[in-house]
Amino acid sequence: MTTDFGKKFRKDFSFEADYVPINHGSYGTYPNVIKPVxxxxxxxxxxxxxxxxxxxxxxxxxxxxxxxxxxxxxxxxxxxxxxxxxxxxxxxxxxxxxxxxxxxxxxxxxxxxxxxxxxxxxxxxxxxxxxxxxxxxxxxxxxxxxxxxxxxxxxxxxxxxxxxxxxxxxxxxxxxxxxxxxxxxxxxxxxxxxxxxxxxxxxxxxxxxxxxxxxxxxxxxxxxxxxxxxxxxxxxxxxxxxxxxxxxxxxxxxxxxxxxxxxxxxxxxxxxxxxxxxxxCIDAALNYRESIGGEEAICKYTHDIAVKGGALVAKLLGTQVMENSTKTLTANMVNIELPAFKTSKTDPEIMAFFLNKSIYEKHTMLSIYKNNSKWWVRLCGQIYVDLDDFQKAGEAVLAIIKEIDEQ
Known part of the structure; x- marks a missing residue:
């Protein structure tokens, strides 16, 4: 069975209309069919x-x-x-x-x-x-x-x-x-x-x-x-x-x-x-997964969209995806380097700024962190996202960085 995943699967979940669900890895979510169960x-x-x-x-x-x-x-x-x-x-x-x-x-x-x-x-x-x-x-x-x-x-x-x-x-x-x-x-x-x-x-x-x-x-x-x-x-x-x-x-x-x-x-x-x-509710969750194509189909889409979405955002930011030569790092989460900040804010202040701006103004969640002296953002593939969601996430990153640098 081949399933055409993407934005049409949003209806299976309870998201707000303007929410960009690009941070599945933090808390996950579950489909509406499980609620009555x-x-x-x-x-x-x-x-x-x-x-x-x-x-x-x-x-x-x-x-x-x-x-x-x-x-x-x-x-x-x-x-x-x-x-x-x-x-x-x-x-x-x-x-x-x-x-x-x-x-x-x-x-x-x-x-x-x-x-x-x-x-x-x-x-x-x-x-x-x-x-x-x-x-x-x-x-x-x-x-x-x-x-x-x-x-x-x-x-x-x-x-x-x-x-x-x-x-x-x-x-x-x-x-x-x-x-x-x-x-x-x-x-x-x-x-x-x-x-x-x-x-x-x-x-x-x-x-x-x-x-x-x-x-x-x-x-x-x-x-x-x-x-x-x-x-x-x-x-x-x-x-x-x-x-x-x-x-x-x-x-x-x-x-x-x-x-x-x-x-x-x-x-x-x-x-x-x-x-x-x-x-x-494990039975219900696994039944849902089987009904939409099964483990292999779900994981293939979520991985592929993470890879493609990460490349899109890296191009938009003018940076790079965190990956090695054997492509083993990216599963369904992808990490993109952020452009350098031009701010005197401390690292905790930058993280708090991103947290609040991304949630309350950009209607998403951008998980940023530092590794190897560079700032990165983690974005997540899922059956209900497509490249448009990654585009919106990348644009939100640029807007928030611009606001930080101008303060």
């Missing part, structure tokens, strides 16, 4: 709260996890729902039995809240952080080499080895695909556990978690898979389930000295008294 679950929760919370919702959660397990190719008993990727990362990092002096490898491009969680571990548990700085655009081979060198340097010190590596599947800012498959192999070959923040992964790249075999993997369903917020999954193979406990401990808690002791994993991670309706 979610509402029905919420109504059922009130019709007989005890029956719903004690029995019915749990069975529907299981069926939705089973559906997801087929998409990401893993055992459904290795998946749990969490509200979002940051929650999933905290679930792993704050329950893992780190000891004083344990080292955690990470990159400066990790998501801000993940970075702060690592800082929390350093402050409260005296773990050591090994940070790799990435100046994009980079070749995958360069990232792999930097990682190997960092591991060798740390292990050569003789003061403790790296216990865990935290890295992205696709980074947020810059919005690039990270060579997570290769890095997962590198760290595991060195006896290091892998925690992959795949916040942007599901619905944007193909996943086979059994083949990848990470130690932990988290991905948001509400970003690129069209489920309502907040909905994410945490993958923990049985060899590593014993050490993992939810951020809010429940009555099923058990201490396990052995990471392979997984007997309480499922019960410990049953959602507490929250609105679980977003978790129950």
């Amino acid at each position: 979610m509402r029905e679950f919420q109504d059922k929760a009130e019709q007989h709260p005890d029956r719903w919370n004690r029995f019915e919702s749990k069975e529907i959660i299981k069926s939705n996890l089973k559906r997801l397990s087929k998409l990401v190719h893993c055992d459904d008993s290795d998946l749990i729902f969490v509200p979002n990727a940051s929650s999933g990362v905290n679930t792993v990092l704050r329950s893992f039995p780190f000891k004083k002096g344990d080292k955690i490898l990470h990159y400066q491009t990790v998501y801000a809240s993940v970075d702060k969680t690592l800082a929390f571990l350093k402050d409260h548990y005296q773990v050591e952080l090994v940070r790799i700085h990435l100046n994009y655009p980079l070749e995958d081979a360069e990232i792999i080499q930097l990682t190997k060198e960092a591991i060798d340097q740390e292990h050569a010190k003789g003061n403790g080895k790296i216990r865990m590596a935290v890295f992205d599947a696709l980074s947020s800012l810059p919005g690039v695909r990270f060579p997570f498959e290769a890095i997962n192999s590198v760290v595991q070959e060195n006896g290091i556990l892998s925690l992959i923040d795949g916040a942007h992964a599901i619905g944007q790249v193909s996943l086979n978690l059994t083949e990848l075999n990470p130690d932990y993997f988290i991905t948001n369903c509400h970003k690129w898979l069209y489920s309502p917020r907040g909905c994410a999954i945490l993958y923990a193979p049985k060899r590593n389930q014993g050490f993992i406990h939810p951020t809010t401990i429940n009555a099923a808690y058990k201490f396990h000295a052995d990471s392979t002791e997984y007997s309480s994993f499922a019960q410990e991670n049953v959602p507490n008294t929250i609105d679980t309706a977003p978790y129950l």
Whole structure:
């Protein structure tokens, strides 16, 4: 089935008429057909709260996890729902039995809240952080080499080895695909556990978690898979389930000295008294995706429009797209260099100015950031955007820069 994606698909979503939806990666959105499905679950929760919370919702959660397990190719008993990727990362990092002096490898491009969680571990548990700085655009081979060198340097010190590596599947800012498959192999070959923040992964790249075999993997369903917020999954193979406990401990808690002791994993991670309706809408989200062409067709369009749109905006700005020679950086998000600013404003002031102007005057959202001493903007492809949306985004960038420079 071939689907002609583009602006006509806006009608499937709830956007304001003048909104330019070019920043899908921040919060995602879901199609209108899912609204009555979610509402029905919420109504059922009130019709007989005890029956719903004690029995019915749990069975529907299981069926939705089973559906997801087929998409990401893993055992459904290795998946749990969490509200979002940051929650999933905290679930792993704050329950893992780190000891004083344990080292955690990470990159400066990790998501801000993940970075702060690592800082929390350093402050409260005296773990050591090994940070790799990435100046994009980079070749995958360069990232792999930097990682190997960092591991060798740390292990050569003789003061403790790296216990865990935290890295992205696709980074947020810059919005690039990270060579997570290769890095997962590198760290595991060195006896290091892998925690992959795949916040942007599901619905944007193909996943086979059994083949990848990470130690932990988290991905948001509400970003690129069209489920309502907040909905994410945490993958923990049985060899590593014993050490993992939810951020809010429940009555099923058990201490396990052995990471392979997984007997309480499922019960410990049953959602507490929250609105679980977003978790129950996975079936509806996947049904919608199948009805419009399926995963391959969706990802092909969103990637292609990101590439074409990025080239259009780069030409408009007179700059360049962040890409390497093997074209591995761009998935469904594209990063375009901004022209140099002629302003005395500080970096935080520039970001705040762009945020407010783009949202309240340009009716869009322009995610700008600095990498490698240059300013960039991240724009997102989606089934409901076309080149006209990228054109509008580029024109908004130019207008805001002009206004900054004239102040």
